Amino acid sequence: MDYPDGVSAATVGVYVHVPFCERVCPYCDFAVVGVRTLTAEVERRYVDALLRELELRRPAFAGRELASLYLGGGTPSLCRPESLARIVRAARAAFEVRGPVEVTLEANPSTLERERLPGFRDAGVNRLSLGIQSFDDATLKRLGRAHRGDEARLTLQAARTAGFEALSCDLIFAAPDQGLPQLEADIDELLAFAPEHVSAYELNVEPGTPFATAAERGQLACAGEDEALAMWDAIESRLEAAAYVHYELSAYARPGFEAVHNQRYWRRQPVLGLGVGAFSTDPRGSRGDAPFGLRRSNLRSPDAYLARIEAGESAESEPAEALSPETARAEAMFLSLRTRSGLDAAAFEREFGRPPRGFYPDEITTLVAQALLAEDSAGGLRLTRRGQRLSDTVFANFVELGD
Ligand code: SF4
Missing domain, CATH: 3.20.20.70 (Aldolase class I)
Structure with missing residues (x-):
């Protein structure tokens, strides 16, 4: 198809x-x-x-x-x-x-x-x-x-x-x-x-x-x-x-x-989540007061979810979270690294103003030296086979900065 x-x-x-x-x-x-x-x-x-x-x-x-x-x-x-x-x-x-x-x-x-x-x-x-x-x-x-x-x-x-x-x-x-x-x-x-x-x-x-x-x-x-x-x-x-x-x-x-x-999800494209406990993301579609996107989550209790919706109200468990630039960058790093095509440095720079090394110079140098990341001549990054097996270790380098 x-x-x-x-x-x-x-x-x-x-x-x-x-x-x-x-x-x-x-x-x-x-x-x-x-x-x-x-x-x-x-x-x-x-x-x-x-x-x-x-x-x-x-x-x-x-x-x-x-x-x-x-x-x-x-x-x-x-x-x-x-x-x-x-x-x-x-x-x-x-x-x-x-x-x-x-x-x-x-x-x-x-x-x-x-x-x-x-x-x-x-x-x-x-x-x-x-x-x-x-x-x-x-x-x-x-x-x-x-x-x-x-x-x-x-x-x-x-x-x-x-x-x-x-x-x-x-x-x-x-x-x-x-x-x-x-x-x-x-x-x-x-x-x-x-x-x-x-x-x-x-x-x-x-x-x-x-x-x-x-x-x-x-x-x-x-x-x-x-x-x-x-x-x-x-x-x-x-x-x-x-x-x-x-x-x-x-x-x-x-x-x-x-x-x-x-x-x-890996490309950070909009998803509308419906139902108990569902998440919605609009990482690049919502600008204005949330330039790095919004994340919403619904109530996890079926009774509470039904009560809200049947009253014509939102079933969100808390107000939408406007992503900080640090969180959005970290997500861009580890979500794209999950994929075979990896991280496109030019696309990253268009979105965040600097290439990955502009934000994570030491982390990238170390992970490349440890043969966990491979870097191409344009600054693009991919997990090596070893990096795939130890992906949690690699991602922790970016998640911590995003918290
Ligand atoms: S309870 Fe079992 S079957 Fe149901 S969603 Fe969880 S893992 Fe899947």
């Missing part, structure tokens, strides 16, 4: 957060609530609120072309296809649509969702993002996931039959007791389904989650640093050998299937 240029500030991406999950995984720190069954009434009320919020928020993004719609969560595929069709129709009606729009739906492998896949396709979803994570039942169980390997296999087959234009699959690595051989088996099995896109995430133990408590008690056997690095290498080498391009730290795509929506 020939999508509109996601780089253009004249476009907008819409993120819709659906906070419901069959069960809450013990490592999850997203804005989610566990529901055994998503009733039609709860679903209708939530979708009504999303559409109302869209109407409230769209004037700030008026006249922009819709580049992408991302239905995430939570588990948005717990919603019925007709509910998702309402959201797709409303987003398309709210903005300019001049060509194909990437419409992504996150889904988990389950019988319920599998049966709904043709309906989701008819609702306008053209890219399915499946939370496979692993095919190994023991790994899935330790992760607290609701599905098992066979459901993942059946859902992948059903997704192909349903005819989505792109299939993206999430894999997790460095999970408790996973081990390199199991990860390699997961990659090989996934490759047999030839997804257009793969996102490989290292398990992070986030503060406040049950996994964090287990880790503090010494009850969580996650991979050590060396094993996690070996897993990273295994993912990269197997996927690159299968002709996937490693175009962002966690993301691999067959050429032409890079995620339009996700790239908006």
